[in-house]
Amino acid sequence: MRYCINCCIHLLPNDLHRQCFRCRGPDHNNQRCPVCRGENKIALYTDSKQMKWLAVLEVRTDHCESWNGIFCLRKGKLCSLMFGLIIMTLVMVSYILTGAKHGLLLIPSPFHYGAFASNPSLMDNESLSDMKDYYQPSKMNISYVKDYPSIKLIIDTITSKIEFITRQRPDLEELRKQEPHMFSVIPNKFLPNSKNPCWYEEYRGNTTTDPYATNSYALYSKRFRIIFDYLRKVFWNHLYHYEDKHYRLRCLPHFYIIGQPKCGTTDLYDRLRLHPDVRFSAIKEPHWWTRKRFGIIRLRDGFHDRYPVEDYLDLFDLAAHQIQSVLQSDAVKERGKRSNIIIGEASASTMWDNNAWIFFYDNSTEGEPPFLIQDFIHAFQPNAKLIIMLRDPVERLYSDYLYFASANKSAEDFHEKVAESLQLFEGCVLDFSLRACVYNNTLNNAMPVRLQVGLYVVYLLDWLTVFNKDQILVLRLEDHASNMRYTMHMVFQFLDLGPLSEKQEALITKSPASNTRRPEDRSLGPMLPTTKAILRDFYRPFNTKLAQVLFDDAFLWKRT
Numbered sequence: 001m002r003y004c005i006n007c008c009i010h011l012l013p014n015d016l017h018r019q020c021f022r023c024r025g026p027d028h029n030n031q032r033c034p035v036c037r038g039e040n041k042i043a044l045y046t047d048s049k050q051m052k053w054l055a056v057l058e059v060r061t062d063h064c065e066s067w068n069g070i071f072c073l074r075k076g077k078l079c080s081l082m083f084g085l086i087i088m089t090l091v092m093v094s095y096i097l098t099g100a101k102h103g104l105l106l107i108p109s110p111f112h113y114g115a116f117a118s119n120p121s122l123m124d125n126e127s128l129s130d131m132k133d134y135y136q137p138s139k140m141n142i143s144y145v146k147d148y149p150s151i152k153l154i155i156d157t158i159t160s161k162i163e164f165i166t167r168q169r170p171d172l173e174e175l176r177k178q179e180p181h182m183f184s185v186i187p188n189k190f191l192p193n194s195k196n197p198c199w200y201e202e203y204r205g206n207t208t209t210d211p212y213a214t215n216s217y218a219l220y221s222k223r224f225r226i227i228f229d230y231l232r233k234v235f236w237n238h239l240y241h242y243e244d245k246h247y248r249l250r251c252l253p254h255f256y257i258i259g260q261p262k263c264g265t266t267d268l269y270d271r272l273r274l275h276p277d278v279r280f281s282a283i284k285e286p287h288w289w290t291r292k293r294f295g296i297i298r299l300r301d302g303f304h305d306r307y308p309v310e311d312y313l314d315l316f317d318l319a320a321h322q323i324q325s326v327l328q329s330d331a332v333k334e335r336g337k338r339s340n341i342i343i344g345e346a347s348a349s350t351m352w353d354n355n356a357w358i359f360f361y362d363n364s365t366e367g368e369p370p371f372l373i374q375d376f377i378h379a380f381q382p383n384a385k386l387i388i389m390l391r392d393p394v395e396r397l398y399s400d401y402l403y404f405a406s407a408n409k410s411a412e413d414f415h416e417k418v419a420e421s422l423q424l425f426e427g428c429v430l431d432f433s434l435r436a437c438v439y440n441n442t443l444n445n446a447m448p449v450r451l452q453v454g455l456y457v458v459y460l461l462d463w464l465t466v467f468n469k470d471q472i473l474v475l476r477l478e479d480h481a482s483n484m485r486y487t488m489h490m491v492f493q494f495l496d497l498g499p500l501s502e503k504q505e506a507l508i509t510k511s512p513a514s515n516t517r518r519p520e521d522r523s524l525g526p527m528l529p530t531t532k533a534i535l536r537d538f539y540r541p542f543n544t545k546l547a548q549v550l551f552d553d554a555f556l557w558k559r560t
Contacts (some may be wrong), residue, residue, distance in 0.1 A: 147530055151419055154426045155537045161429040162541055164457070169465050170371055175379050178361065178371060182309045186252070186380045193338040194323055195496075197381060198251040203239060211235050211248075215314050216307040217283065220297065227282045231317055238321040240328075249320045249327075250313050253281070254342035255385040255495055256377070258463075259351030260453055262399040263391045264477040267514040269346040271488060274508045277497055279319035279343045288312040289373045290349045294356040303359070319343045342495065351388060352452070352459045355441040367436030378466040385495060386467060391477035392557040393454030393543070394535040398527045401449050409524060415531040417448035422538065425451055434458065454539055457546035464549075474550055478557075485509045 176183050190197040205211060210232060212218050218228040240247040257265050266284070273280050286292065292307040319341070326339040350373060357369035377384060390396075401414050424447050428437035437443060438452050438459075463472065473494045480487040488509055492500075500508070526532075547555040 148533060151422060151534050152537060154422050155534070157426050158422070158429055158538065159541050162434055164461060164545060165433065165435070167368070167372075167435065167462055167465055170375055172379060175371065175375055179376060182376070183379075185309050185313075188380075191327075193327060195338060195340050196251055196254045196319075196323060196342045197384075198249055198320065198323060200240060200247040201250045203246045203248045205246075207236055212314060215311045216292070216305065217286070217311055217315065220304070224283060227318075228314075231282075231314075234321065235317075238317075238324050240324070248317075249324045251316045251320045251323065251343055252313070252381060253316070253345040253384070255344050255387060256350055257344065257346040257348070257387045257389070259348050259388050259459070260390055260396065260456065261348045261450075262396050262403060263348075263389045264480055265346055265348045265389050268387070268389055268475075268480070268491070269344075270514045271484075271508050271511060272344060272491065274504075274511070275492070275497060275500070276504070277340050277342060278495075279322065279341060281315040281343070281345050282318055283315055285347045285349070286312060286315055286345065287347045287349050287353075288315075289377065290347065290353040291356065294360060296356055316343055340498065342497075351463070352438075354439045355444055357439065358441050367432045367440065369439050372462055374463050374466045384467070384471065386463065386472045387491065387494070388456075388460070388472065388474045389477055389480065390456055390474065390555070393456065393539045394527075394532055394557075396454055397449055397451065397535060400453065402524065411525060411528045411531070414449070415528050418451075418531055418534060421447040421449050421451045422534070435462075451538070455542050457542050457549060460546065460549065474555075476554060479554070481513075 187199050190199055203211070212228045212232060215228065217224050235248075238248070240249065257269060259265070269280065269284060272278050288307060288311075291297070293309070293312070295303040295306040297304055320343075323339050323341050326341060354369050354372050357371060361370050397418075398414060401417065402409060405413075424443060425437060428440060428443050432440070435458065438455055444450070444452055460472075460474070473491065475487055475490070485505075543556050547553050
């Protein structure tokens with residue numbers, strides 16, 4: 001007996017073939033057929049007996065019924081399925097995004113890190129395998145051992161691209177074309193009876209004229225207005241009158257503390273200004289050579305009006321008044337003596353910050369600045385003296401991060417920022433020279449931490465292209481902290497300062513340290529050991545070159 005496939009599988013209870021709607025003819029409607037709609041289904045029976053499944057398999061079905069699983073579903077079920085798929089997709093996307101942010105993904109980041117317990121017995125020069133014996137990764141994070149090799153590849157790429165190439169020094173005429181006003185204000189000769197570089201400039205104002213009315217430092221900063229209010233009151237009393245003309249004494253610094261940030265420059269500044277023969281600018285860090293003369297207050301805020309050189313010279317008026325008093329004294333006039341007062345300036349950006357050049361100077365050197373800060377300082381002051389205070393660049397970077405980071409500071413966050421900065425620096429050195437990357441404004445602003453500031457030797461070599469080595473004194477913060485009296489004596493000797501009484505020397509050397517780490521930053525603890533190992537590898541070739549240039553292995557910053 002052949003059975004109808006349209007109804008034999010789902011016979012109605014009375015098992016009568018004539019009740020099959022499908023077999024009645026062409027007017028059969030699937031929507032009205034209870035069998036086709038899946039209603040009244042019962043087990044398969046034939047002649048009141050259960051039919052064998054093998055018999056059913058011999059029966060051929062229509063082509064459309066073979067797709068009954070998907071395409072014959074009702075619209076409601078199809079919509080439900082699609083809605084479920086959409087919800088599942090959204091959940092997965094949310095999982096991926098939030099998981100990557102909070103470290104919940106099963107696939108680790110190539111720059112993942114672990115948490116470690118501090119162990120002071122671990123030396124900086126120990127290998128990574130030694131670290132594993134002291135530090136155990138947390139259960140929540142991948143071991144830092146997996147982090148190190150991936151970043152080490154980046155450092156190896158950077159190291160392979162390091163070349164210390166001597167820069168071409170611009171000639172004087174090129175400098176004059178770039179800064180004609182500056183050259184018109186500052187003379188090429190200074191007073192012979194003053195140890196400090198000073199000269200007389202005619203003042204054409206009268207007693208009612210405000211000499212500081214347009215000074216940008218006074219206009220843009222409220223905290224400097226008190227200083228300028230005082231200078232206004234005493235200004236006329238310190239003019240030099242000769243043949244119905246009035247002259248004011250103008251001065252530049254005799255020496256510059258040029259760097260580096262977070263290396264103890266503030267402490268050195270505070271101690272030096274206690275010396276009776278030393279004066280400083282009215283503002284500790286004018287940042288004029290590097291920023292203000294270009295109209296930069298904060299580079300991210302754009303450009304303001306450029307601060308003219310006269311505004312910079314105004315900062316030394318207080319010291320110039322004291323030099324003027326000495327010059328007008330009988331001892332100087334009659335006995336031919338000179339003023340031994342010297343002026344210093346302590347902008348820690350002077351050594352390294354040339355970020356503004358690209359906005360003002362034509363780029364004809366494949367990304368390298370054609371003019372640097374030292375070119376202009378040397379043009380006016382070829383005999384200037386420069387003091388540089390350095391520290392272990394690894395520790396300097398962490399201190400820099402703690403000082404400038406505003407929120408969410410942690411050793412783990414510092415690690416991530418270091419990894420990101422190394423990637424950016426690698427991308428630059430693959431296409432440009434080392435010098436071009438170090439002075440690259442876009443790169444320096446993009447890096448979350450200032451890696452480039454610790455590349456001391458790159459900047460020092462550029463300063464040595466214009467200044468003699470005996471004009472630069474390089475100190476280490478570590479030595480200054482351990483033997484302050486010795487380092488201060490080195491500074492006094494370098495600046496040819498006179499001897500001090502025991503009381504004066506004690507006051508200078510025993511004062512408490514300035515600008516130490518804030519308590520809330522100290523509570524964050526040290527950087528992760530893996531971060532320190534990474535930074536040690538990054539800075540090692542630069543420290544090696546620095547030690548060679550200075551003939552001093554102490555600048556390798558190796559603990560023994």
